[in-house]
Amino acid sequence: MHRLATAGHTDETDRFAEVTLKNVAATAGLELTPADTVVACSTPQVAAMYARLGFPIAGVEADVDPPPARPWDVLLRLAADDPTWRELAHPATLDVYARYRLDDLRCQPLHPNTLAALVHSLGVPTTAGRAAAIRQHVLDMPAPIVATALGYHHATTARLATEAGTTWSSYAPGNHGQ
Incomplete structure (x- = not known):
């Protein structure tokens, strides 16, 4: 079942x-x-x-009166800058929020530069990490798919795939069992 x-x-x-x-x-x-x-x-x-x-x-949560707050209620309160979201959030969520100083990000657009600044302030080298992540992605799937998924130019992911030694360029899609 x-x-x-x-x-x-x-x-x-x-x-x-x-x-x-x-x-x-x-x-x-x-x-x-x-x-x-x-x-x-x-x-x-x-x-x-x-x-x-x-x-x-x-x-789930059937026949409970009053009905409990749902996960999106926490997000709606957080987005509205309502401090009562913390009353609904799980303690582990509050811990992560405090540990990574996510209060600093509130009301800022979620842009790669915003995240990079936060991650860098925590001592993580963002450029090397991003490049390593993309190289791993092109080993796991064809470069054009990585380019589309991550918003990179296909030539960039193709170059990284070649540098990483992937064999996806010789991959022919389709059903080969026929």
């Missing part, structure tokens, strides 16, 4: 359940069905989508 917890990075859509199930199938290789899966969900609208597809629903 599979358990599907409904949290993820799928944009809001009336087909959220179907898109999530297809994503699980594509990324995890699992074809989830109502016969072998129980959906754990705290959002009534999302639970209804899975129920329409025949999935049994395990209500």
